Amino acid sequence: PVSLKGTEIGWSRGRPIPIEEYDNLYKQFNPEKFDADRWAQIAKDAGMKYMVFTTKHHDGFCMFDTKQTDFNVMKSPFSRDVTKELADACRRQGIKFGTYHSVCDWHNPNFSFGSPHGKVPNPNPDMDRYEEYITKQVEELIRNYGPLVTMWFDVPQDFGRPRGAKLVAKVRALQPDILVNNRSGEPDAADYETPEQRIGEMQKKPWETCMTICTQWAWKPDDHLKSLKECLHTLVKVVGGDGNLLLNVGPMPDGRIEPRQAERLREIGRWLEQYGESIYGARGGPFPRGDWGTATHKENTIYLHLLDPSLDVVKLPPIKRKIVSSSVLTGGSAAVDQTDSGIEVSVPKSDRREIDTIVVLKLDGPAADALE
DSSP states (O other): OGGGTTSOTTTTBTTTBOHHHHHTGGGGOOOTTOOHHHHHHHHHHTTOSEEEEEEEOTTOOBSSOOSSOSOBGGGSSSOOOHHHHHHHHHHHTTOEEEEEEESOOTTSTTSSBSOSSSOOBOSSOOHHHHHHHHHHHHHHHHHHSOOOSEEEEEOOGGGOHHHHHHHHHHHHHHOTTOEEOSOSSOGGGOSOBOOBSSOOOOOSSOBEEEEESSSSSSOOTTOOOOOHHHHHHHHHHHHHTTOEEEEEOOOOTTSOOOHHHHHHHHHHHHHHHHHGGGTTTOEEOSSOOBTTEEEEEETTEEEEEEOOTTOSOEEEOOBSSOEEEEEETTSSOOEEEEETTEEEEEOOGGGOOSSOEEEEEEESSOSTTOBO
């Protein structure tokens, strides 16, 4: 509903939008142009493999048919279970579906805080009752919306580690194959970490960067749209760091994905159609990210993503594998010189791409442990 105002979801409750006005926006919420199949098609065209939908943000409004509160989409003029429609549409397209569900809930009087501004306490909070409330909501999502790829929790605030651990245990008991992120309140129970609006680093724990395609999470009129170059550099750097990318798109008040955002997503998809072998199923490294770009690898192959077309020569550290052949996935040629002291790669200016020049190195053994 906050898309009606064009302000940030959750965080604009109380400032700049008065709480009473914010909490009543749902009574005007009627996104008549929402088409779940169209959303799923846009995601597929973008090359996405899974979708995570916001079922409840910090403002407490639920975009699914919950029986725990009337503050939900079924009580709006739209009165359709958006989450169910999206889950079904994604599966028809072969896209895995997951749910974002905020742990904190500033609308629920039992939660400890009622505002994002200055952590204003609720007058009579009862966190035990709130725990019961959110557990029942999570059970609804797990039981009623089919197999979920992930339960994406957020902002636990005072929910606490013991409650977070119990919530994750409930999720796993009902869907053992689900992945759970690190924001339930008990980060040690997580399958993966979630760097936000930044690119994560190579590490042992799996991670997923969540980042907006514009500047705001929720839709905002005339919000700055990131260029194709920005989006693709983010994608390849994330994969080069051994992570996944969760790219956020905020739908318009009428239920559509903004046309310019949809087109940007399709541009990403067209790039992936050509060069996705260097992304899908690839791991980060073996070379660390540098000013020159980043590397991904699969089996005996390293993909060098050269992101700075001004560089005439890229110098890399030595590897214990022999390079048996090289090619340029993006077209053209490259000179690759391997010695005991390192590897030098040069691509003629005419063959350098503005966004990403991908040089492919075939090795005589696994790339994963090639770096000395």
